[in-house]
Amino acid sequence: MQYRHLYYFVKIVEAGSFSQAARTIHVAQPALSQQISELEVSLGVALLQRSARGIRPTCRREALRGSLLASPPV
Numbered sequence: 001m002q003y004r005h006l007y008y009f010v011k012i013v014e015a016g017s018f019s020q021a022a023r024t025i026h027v028a029q030p031a032l033s034q035q036i037s038e039l040e041v042s043l044g045v046a047l048l049q050r051s052a053r054g055i056r057p058t059c060r061r062e063a064l065r066g067s068l069l070a071s072p073p074v
Helices: 003-015 018-025 027-042 061-070
Strands: 048-051 054-057
Touching: 003 018, 003 027, 003 054, 018 027, 027 054
Parallel strands: none
Antiparallel strands: 048 054
């Protein structure tokens, strides 16, 4: 897990969609999707529920929170 994965995750949740987050942080939407896929694979859980109307964080986002709390500070 890398800092940019976490940053992107937060921005996507704040924006409510991959496309809006991509515009906000000036990253191509496919690249943003790839980064979140990598984060989900590294944690072994889906963090976002995707639909045509946007995204919602899943209850599995607690796995991300747990990983962050278990990680040593940088």
